[in-house]
Amino acid sequence: MGEILTSAQMRAKERRVMQAGEVTGLGLMERAGQGVLDETFRKFPDLDKCKAHAVVLCGPGNNGGDGFVIARGLFERGWKVEVFFWGKAEKLSDDARQMHDAWAALGPIHSMTPQSAGQGERPTLLFDAMFGIGISRPIPIECALSFHAVCDRASGDKKVICIAVDCPSGVDVDTGATLLRDDPSRANGDTDPRKIAERTDLCVTFHAPKLGHCLAELGRHPVAVVDIGLDAVPADAVIPPDGVTRSIPPVAPETWLKEVTGLGRGGHKYTRGHALILAGGVGKGGAGRMAARAALRTGAGLVTLGVPSEALAENAAHLNAIMLTEISSAKDVSQALEDTRLSSVCLGPGLGVGMETRDRVLAVLRATASDGRRAVLDADALSSFADAPEVMFEACHENVVITPHEGEFARLFPDLAEKVRISDPSKQGLGKVEATKLAAERLGATVLLKGEATVLADQRGASAIHSALHDRAVPWLGTAGAGDVLAGIIAGLTAHQVAATSAMIDLAAAAVWLHAQAARSFGPGLIAEDLPEQLPKVFRECGF
Numbered sequence: 001m002g003e004i005l006t007s008a009q010m011r012a013k014e015r016r017v018m019q020a021g022e023v024t025g026l027g028l029m030e031r032a033g034q035g036v037l038d039e040t041f042r043k044f045p046d047l048d049k050c051k052a053h054a055v056v057l058c059g060p061g062n063n064g065g066d067g068f069v070i071a072r073g074l075f076e077r078g079w080k081v082e083v084f085f086w087g088k089a090e091k092l093s094d095d096a097r098q099m100h101d102a103w104a105a106l107g108p109i110h111s112m113t114p115q116s117a118g119q120g121e122r123p124t125l126l127f128d129a130m131f132g133i134g135i136s137r138p139i140p141i142e143c144a145l146s147f148h149a150v151c152d153r154a155s156g157d158k159k160v161i162c163i164a165v166d167c168p169s170g171v172d173v174d175t176g177a178t179l180l181r182d183d184p185s186r187a188n189g190d191t192d193p194r195k196i197a198e199r200t201d202l203c204v205t206f207h208a209p210k211l212g213h214c215l216a217e218l219g220r221h222p223v224a225v226v227d228i229g230l231d232a233v234p235a236d237a238v239i240p241p242d243g244v245t246r247s248i249p250p251v252a253p254e255t256w257l258k259e260v261t262g263l264g265r266g267g268h269k270y271t272r273g274h275a276l277i278l279a280g281g282v283g284k285g286g287a288g289r290m291a292a293r294a295a296l297r298t299g300a301g302l303v304t305l306g307v308p309s310e311a312l313a314e315n316a317a318h319l320n321a322i323m324l325t326e327i328s329s330a331k332d333v334s335q336a337l338e339d340t341r342l343s344s345v346c347l348g349p350g351l352g353v354g355m356e357t358r359d360r361v362l363a364v365l366r367a368t369a370s371d372g373r374r375a376v377l378d379a380d381a382l383s384s385f386a387d388a389p390e391v392m393f394e395a396c397h398e399n400v401v402i403t404p405h406e407g408e409f410a411r412l413f414p415d416l417a418e419k420v421r422i423s424d425p426s427k428q429g430l431g432k433v434e435a436t437k438l439a440a441e442r443l444g445a446t447v448l449l450k451g452e453a454t455v456l457a458d459q460r461g462a463s464a465i466h467s468a469l470h471d472r473a474v475p476w477l478g479t480a481g482a483g484d485v486l487a488g489i490i491a492g493l494t495a496h497q498v499a500a501t502s503a504m505i506d507l508a509a510a511a512v513w514l515h516a517q518a519a520r521s522f523g524p525g526l527i528a529e530d531l532p533e534q535l536p537k538v539f540r541e542c543g544f
């Protein structure tokens, strides 16, 4: 599908499809509940053959409605099913009420308390259908305790397999954060709602992943997406295309990569572009050299490393295909960029924090402001503006991408970073995606916020997430210099003439994918130098 939705977008979509008469709320709920079962048995095929024991915890909203469908589906398969309900039947929505009543005709509904839920034998499966995308405040402590009481029942010693319906209860799917109570002393041990996500083995969501599913905070369980028939109405009939956060990689990464980057097309070295990478002084050139090598391996026709005069000898001893030039000041930067064959510039890695770097950044931004050339600002190029970020914001333009990690992001956007730490949306907390979008708007350029989940946003409101979680996890990418290589890959991709028509955010997203793919392909033991050398294999596998 390739789209990642917010809870509001999901609801808008659901409403639109129902208005179109394509499906009823009851029909959606039935498909949702059955879909959870299908995905559960796909993930745990051995359970499909047995008639085991399950507990379903149902909440007061439509998430609970899905739970009653799940209970009925399991009962019809011959399972022993216990249902606990937190809420009042008369307050349920019509759809959830009907599902409640349909279950009530088959089996008892127990009131959910930690005491009642803790009785009896440990089940094979526990379905958490307490709260889904409608959560607006931290979940009741009794619900959290009931969940754990089932997992920890004294009778039996097997691990209970926990399935989250739509999301682990208590998680805000727009941010991936768990809503916490004000009083931290009441959020310890099993009363800490984050523990539910930690114990979750599989989360089954509907139609499309939500933002929170793609961000690391939600937990490390796999997420399955089931089709509940909402594709009858195209997404952009409901939400403008730029409003939907895209998932990187999309469904067909190779085709996407070719379209966005133009890689694999013909041309000579000048049409493949010339990237200029600025590196630091004596003994500080490694980061810049790695970025330069990544740019060359990514397909820039030429790459020049610009270093201060005193570092020329050191760098000359390290370089062959990469050219070397002296760039000792902001004036040298401006002069170098008078050569318009230089089609992309990358600066930051190893450059040093201070006024000199700041001046070089401003020289690059001035030189590229109106001629379509691209600039990548990373590391020290960003930290040098910690005292005066607005100076950088003022000079940035749509052909710039900044690639901060969370620390660098906080230096430039301290107010946004602070709000990301607040988990309660009623206190103006922000998710990582929303914060990145606001940062990009402020900057007037593309922001690439790195991490396990890398979030990208641009000045037009477009956004994307590359989620290195679950089957795409590459923890070994957390190695010194990996970010320098990413900056170089972007410089390499954006240097290319055929990439001139692609939006910066798309090229940066392609770079993030190539970077992670190179790390996946190399495997554990990876060091940053290995990344550029792994790119040819990745390109071959993509059919270039």
Ligand SMILES: NC(=O)C1=CN([C@@H]2O[C@H](COP(=O)(O)OP(=O)(O)OC[C@H]3O[C@@H](n4cnc5c(N)ncnc54)[C@H](OP(=O)(O)O)[C@@H]3O)[C@@H](O)[C@H]2O)[C@@H](O)CC1
Pocket: 010, 011, 014, 028, 029, 030, 032, 059, 060, 061, 062, 063, 064, 065, 066, 130, 131, 132, 133, 134, 135, 136, 137, 138, 139, 140, 165, 166, 206, 228
């Ligand atoms: N949308 C779709 O496309 C589809 C949605 N489907 C399913 O519906 C789910 C969304 O349902 P939902 O909107 O009813 O919200 P849900 O997550 O059940 O929780 C809200 C309820 O909890 C209550 N409540 C909240 N916080 C509380 C607290 N701390 N303590 C106590 N109560 C609290 C809140 O009460 P209120 O805030 O109004 O007082 C309300 O009653 C979704 O996740 C998916 O599973 C599928 O069936 C098919 C397609």
Ligand SMILES: Nc1ncnc2c1ncn2[C@@H]1O[C@H](COP(=O)(O)OP(=O)(O)O)[C@@H](O)[C@H]1O
Pocket: 379, 404, 405, 450, 451, 452, 453, 454, 468, 473, 474, 475, 476, 477, 478, 479, 480, 481, 482, 483, 484, 485, 486
């Ligand atoms: N656990 C992880 N899983 C996936 N990617 C990671 C992980 N840790 C780090 N990365 C990626 O590695 C890179 C690290 O960049 P950065 O923090 O700038 O490192 P450095 O400054 O050492 O180059 C980023 O692209 C980031 O997304």
Ligand SMILES: [K+]
Pocket: 063, 128, 129, 130, 131, 132, 164, 165, 166, 167, 168, 169
């Ligand atoms: K849930």
